[in-house]
Amino acid sequence: MFTDxxxxxxxxxxxxxxxxWLTVIGIVIGVAAIISLITLSRSLQGTIEDQFESxxxxxxxISAKGFQGPGTLSQGLTMDDVETxxxxxxxxxxxxxxxxxxxxxxxxxxxxxxxxGIPSQYYEEFYTDTxxxxxxxxxxxxxxxxxxxxxxxxxxxxxxxEVHVGDKIEMGHQxxxxxxxxxEVGNAQDDSQISIPLDAARELFDEEDAVDLIIAQVKVTxxxxxLQEKIEKELEQERDDTNFQVVTAAQILEQxxxxxxxxxxxxxxxxxxxxxxxxxxxxxxxxxxxxxxxxEIGIMKAIGARNKDILILxxxxxxxxxxxxxxxxVLIGAALAYAVGPLSxxxxxxxxxxxxxxxxxxxxxxxxxxxxxxxxLPAWQASRLKPIDALRYE
Amino acid sequence: MxxxxxxxxxxxxxxxxxxxxxxxxxxxxxxxRVTAIDKINISIKKGDxxxxxxxxxxxxxxxMNLVGCLDIATTGxxxxxxxxxxxxxxxxxxxxxxxxxxxxxxxxxxxPSLDALENVALPMMFxxxxxxxxxxxxxxxxxxxxxxxxxxxRPNQLSGGQRQRVAIARALVNDPEIILADEPTGNLDxxxxxxxMDILKELHKKGRTIILVTHNxxxxxxxxxxxxxxxGKIVGA
Numbered sequence: 001m002f003t004d005x006x007x008x009x010x011x012x013x014x015x016x017x018x019x020x021w022l023t024v025i026g027i028v029i030g031v032a033a034i035i036s037l038i039t040l041s042r043s044l045q046g047t048i049e050d051q052f053e054s055x056x057x058x059x060x061x062i063s064a065k066g067f068q069g070p071g072t073l074s075q076g077l078t079m080d081d082v083e084t085x086x087x088x089x090x091x092x093x094x095x096x097x098x099x100x101x102x103x104x105x106x107x108x109x110x111x112x113x114x115x116x117g118i119p120s121q122y123y124e125e126f127y128t129d130t131x132x133x134x135x136x137x138x139x140x141x142x143x144x145x146x147x148x149x150x151x152x153x154x155x156x157x158x159x160x161x162e163v164h165v166g167d168k169i170e171m172g173h174q175x176x177x178x179x180x181x182x183x184e185v186g187n188a189q190d191d192s193q194i195s196i197p198l199d200a201a202r203e204l205f206d207e208e209d210a211v212d213l214i215i216a217q218v219k220v221t222x223x224x225x226x227l228q229e230k231i232e233k234e235l236e237q238e239r240d241d242t243n244f245q246v247v248t249a250a251q252i253l254e255q256x257x258x259x260x261x262x263x264x265x266x267x268x269x270x271x272x273x274x275x276x277x278x279x280x281x282x283x284x285x286x287x288x289x290x291x292x293x294x295x296e297i298g299i300m301k302a303i304g305a306r307n308k309d310i311l312i313l314x315x316x317x318x319x320x321x322x323x324x325x326x327x328x329x330v331l332i333g334a335a336l337a338y339a340v341g342p343l344s345x346x347x348x349x350x351x352x353x354x355x356x357x358x359x360x361x362x363x364x365x366x367x368x369x370x371x372x373x374x375x376x377l378p379a380w381q382a383s384r385l386k387p388i389d390a391l392r393y394e
Numbered sequence: 395m396x397x398x399x400x401x402x403x404x405x406x407x408x409x410x411x412x413x414x415x416x417x418x419x420x421x422x423x424x425x426x427r428v429t430a431i432d433k434i435n436i437s438i439k440k441g442d443x444x445x446x447x448x449x450x451x452x453x454x455x456x457x458m459n460l461v462g463c464l465d466i467a468t469t470g471x472x473x474x475x476x477x478x479x480x481x482x483x484x485x486x487x488x489x490x491x492x493x494x495x496x497x498x499x500x501x502x503x504x505x506p507s508l509d510a511l512e513n514v515a516l517p518m519m520f521x522x523x524x525x526x527x528x529x530x531x532x533x534x535x536x537x538x539x540x541x542x543x544x545x546x547x548r549p550n551q552l553s554g555g556q557r558q559r560v561a562i563a564r565a566l567v568n569d570p571e572i573i574l575a576d577e578p579t580g581n582l583d584x585x586x587x588x589x590x591m592d593i594l595k596e597l598h599k600k601g602r603t604i605i606l607v608t609h610n611x612x613x614x615x616x617x618x619x620x621x622x623x624x625x626g627k628i629v630g631a
Binding site for chain 2: 004011012014300301303304386387391
């Protein structure tokens, strides 16, 4: 029985091909926008979460707060602070690091990039815990000084000529031998970094005591909150100020999640507006259809169609338009997300696009429901037509 | 729907397919009340070929709508195979129309998006007839009206005469008590019109009850009963 109504509705839709397609397009745009935006923002979130997870969920990062430097009262971090933290038990290791931008020369070409320095003896553990592999060459060994490990972009993109293991790069009139190349992480900043031993970095940036970032690796994940609190307390006591911040990977992740969440709501809200416009399109099309087919409705009633038959026919019709629009919208939305994914790579961040079946299914079901809702009023109007009036209509 | 048949059935109306008793139809146009049909009495027996004639404005269209259960009388009673249709709901009326009345219209009134076969089969869909039976019956009827080769043509691919044949097949498909033909030749040339009238004549011979609504006195020759309407009243029977 339902199949018969379905086929009848389908024939009517196909009979008004152009207008049916135009109506469908309205829904396609709305659904495609929603699907692609949800997929993109969720994939972005997923990618960031993945990075942070491999990046050390067991890490507490300590950095100076606000602007420091000559002329300000604020005092940056120093090796004293590193010692203060080292005294607290519960850490695998505490690494002082310097991260600054520097000029880099390679085969006569100059570029600027972020240079990081951590003590040579920590290199092995640091990269193991970070989960970033050295794909070519080896790691920095304890006691080495003028050696460097470079990110994948430094090797392939920063200079006209590719940088290989064994090549020499120059920073601050000092040559560094490239001993290893890191795997691609996915974000431009990390992939463009050059890592050298802390001793060398101190020479390069002419800093004897300053520390930009302290990385404290926690032994037991569950202890992170307590340890974070302890660091804050001890540092405040020793430094007699609060010009530092102690953050955990989880906190950063949470913050990013919040920002992305708001972004997602805004984007999907905008997309939803276009879907509403599409729904109004369906309604408009259905009203036109009712008007246009008034006589047809009269005929059907004359040959035995009840009000509910007409109601069902028209609702199926609008639901079908919604469903077709939804199906195409989901396909196009998914394709769009896949198309935009690689574009993000050029912008310096690789989003790994993951299609979620539930999101796709939701898009489809939503379009169907929107179609049905948009069809209810016109269908109701059609079903209430009096047979004699409808038959007389020209 | 069984209650409909039980209700109002009585022996003295056994032969009557259709009875209009003191039926009036009054329309209200703004403040004005227009009596389109004024206390008419019509009785039609099974197998009758009845002509309902009258000039335009005579009320014959209104009468046809009442007989066809498309409209409800203001006063009076209409019995269709012993059922007082005045008391039925809109939904029951639709069922009655589909089951007991076969409409043939002046403008054919086929559904443009459906082919001939689907048009003929459509009334059975609203009676919940299974699909295979619908197709079988529709095909057989189209064959009978000489459109075997045109089953899968849509109305706009058929001539006027062919369209009216499709409409006749559609009117017959639920085996109705009454065939109600409203100016069936009005949109056709004389030759084609004659062919359509021949089909109606044939149907009458086979025992069908036919009500023909027309303003053309020539067509009434086939009828065994003629009701002439004027100003909403029957002036000759």
